Amino acid sequence: MPDSQMHLAAFITAGPGRPGGWRYPGSVPGWLSARYYQDIARTLEDARFDLAFFADILSVPDRFGGSTDSQLRNGALGSMRIDPLHVLSSMGAVTSHLGLAATVSTTYAQPFTVARSFASLDHLTDGRAAWNVVTSFQESEARNFNLDEQFSRNQRYERADEFLEVAGKLWDSWEDDALVLDTETPLFADPDRVHAINHAGEWFTVQGPLNVPRPPQGYPVVIQAGASTKGKDFAARWSDVIFCSHASLESAKDFYTEIKERATAHGRDPGSIKILPSIAPVVGATHAIAQQTFDALFELVPPLGGLSTLAYHLDVDLSTFPLDERLPDVEVPGVEGHYREVREITERDGLTLRELGKQYGGRAEGGFIGTATEVADGLEHWFTEGACDGFMVQAPYQPGGFEDFTRTVVPELQKRGLFRDEYEGNTLRENLGLPRPEPGEWANRISTQKAVQ
């Protein structure tokens, strides 16, 4: 059964954010400052957002003409990104309920390191950590990590599966009551309740135990954005939260239905996966002001900034196609969901590649442009039509876009009973309405699935 209220996450970039947004009057170039993120965190928590979410990438992408120039020059999405893990700890220090999600790649890290990092963050924030699991698909990332070329998609997902399996074992390696703290005996931790994991697999050999007690949430919340068939299956197996990108309500609904079915096929309660489409609402005191705001923002999007970002999202060198013609059908090794969206836009609006670059950079995902009432109408429609369990909200410019949304749209949603007035719980899982996993839950899930296959 769907939730009666939607969940809201903020999609934040620890860098210049949406293409052109950094050029907008009132945009604050504070991406290197802790204060900048802490201010956003306070804004989101005051509005009772479920979580703040940070995308990430491990290179300055050079997928457009083999050069980083168009990314750097235009302040495009991949131009600069500081480590989101540090940002989360900084935000956690000034908040008490806001969930804190960062992207970490399973392809270029080790499970002991990542399991420990999120377990530590979960302890330090009293159960607010979330991990967006990505497998990475940029050659430029592989080349920063000792590889001439990246692993195949199949290999990356196999590695990711095993990575999560190991992470789960490590989080379970301390039983929930292992830390005794009896100063008399003494018995700090009970050795009978802390276990080596002795994992020996295809990709990883890890003895364990972790040197951190079981996280407050059991496992941190797991987020995924799998849009390929492989990715959707992975997401349905592991995720608590899925985010996605859709050019239309219909496409969002199809995706929603498919994922919930896949979850059921994996033996999971479909209600235990929250699906949050990414939206980029532009809100104004009147519809005209909102539209003009969108137009002004759109005007600032450098076409090559958007295009070089699309190039790395699709993992296709778009510099090889004529700028004044439509993008032909191409083989997309990158994000299939973005390609699906781009094909939909290109065909609907008849865009040249240059126009597509601007459109891709400046589009208002979901098309929510208007007054708070109008935007709330749109969100309510998607939510009640069964297209989502809530939204991943991007700000057209930072931090003002979040301030506009929380000041005007959130109260409207609250008035309609569509969004919480107060946090329901303390941990992120509690606020997302997700149960705390028992030790061994992932191990059971894996063995059940293996038995089914």
Add this chain to the structure above:
Amino acid sequence: MPDSQMHLAAFITAGPGRPGGWRYPGSVPGWLSARYYQDIARTLEDARFDLAFFADILSVPDRFGGSTDSQLRNGALGSMRIDPLHVLSSMGAVTSHLGLAATVSTTYAQPFTVARSFASLDHLTDGRAAWNVVTSFQESEARNFNLDEQFSRNQRYERADEFLEVAGKLWDSWEDDALVLDTETPLFADPDRVHAINHAGEWFTVQGPLNVPRPPQGYPVVIQAGASTKGKDFAARWSDVIFCSHASLESAKDFYTEIKERATAHGRDPGSIKILPSIAPVVGATHAIAQQTFDALFELVPPLGGLSTLAYHLDVDLSTFPLDERLPDVEVPGVEGHYREVREITERDGLTLRELGKQYGGRAEGGFIGTATEVADGLEHWFTEGACDGFMVQAPYQPGGFEDFTRTVVPELQKRGLFRDEYEGNTLRENLGLPRPEPGEWANRISTQKAVQ
């Protein structure tokens, strides 16, 4: 020329800390809470400490009898450690001048990840990040990272040398003025001032550039604790700060002289390396109170907690020797400095192995037990005798030990003009009296050294 004032760092464990300390009345078991570390950070910054330093380890050590039991049961040093990087960001959020140092191993991480993490922390804290470089030497750590046995010491140091070389190149990959932020042109970052590094070495192949601008400090402060010949050489080449452990003033003086000579041999200004011996002062209103406090703390040290920690520090399975006899001469693959200290103690005090375990766990490094005046006398003596540039201060129990020291000993040092009343600068480098490295400084240092060899 030595500095006229000493530098003070706090040696903190993101876990139960000194053996037995967690059992002491008034010890706060807050190792999993951000507030706990933030309170310590405020205490240290109010006292004008240079930096907070976190040791780390990537396993629960099982070097004593192949079991983690004695570590876990006794709350020994390796029993539990949360990720210090998150702790630093949390502490940075409530302070403005305190330096923030964490241990990260070059053996089980990748240079792109680590360079980015410290660059990000340095930005978020306006130039307060420091990296304690370790090569790791526990088999139990190797077994958490896909290895049956660890690399040889030579290999680990070769890897560490190349790791730092790559990190330096990545920090230099954005020129200091690469971020232009011209919203009109637009020119976010100047592509002519952001460079691929194209590193191809024995251990690492890294294309670059980093996706983070050059850190405020140029390079984060580098800390090292090399005690082996190999380690001392490594430390003299790379370190801004060296910490060490000595049972006597004489041994500290010898080490100090040797390191400064090695630095000179590496073409460096010996004043650009700050040497901070680790001390564990116990201070009281009267000498008798201090001594009784020490005795009470010592009483709480479980011998097997100290011994299992010594086992992993030396990387020797001490469970194979009789507890009621003296430790015979052994081959020490681990920390030579600790072994030197242990031999000195064993011979001086005629200790059995069991007594040594208790002594190793509970010793007051440096022997500073007394009133604030007496402790300050001792520190002044070491400092003016040329044994150090300051101290790495451990708290016999946390957080009270830091409160005692900062409330009583620091004012006494300040009164004598031996410690600052106000921070000299904003960044950690400024407060340590270290110049901000120009881009290419490490590359130059490496090529100079290669030419000399």
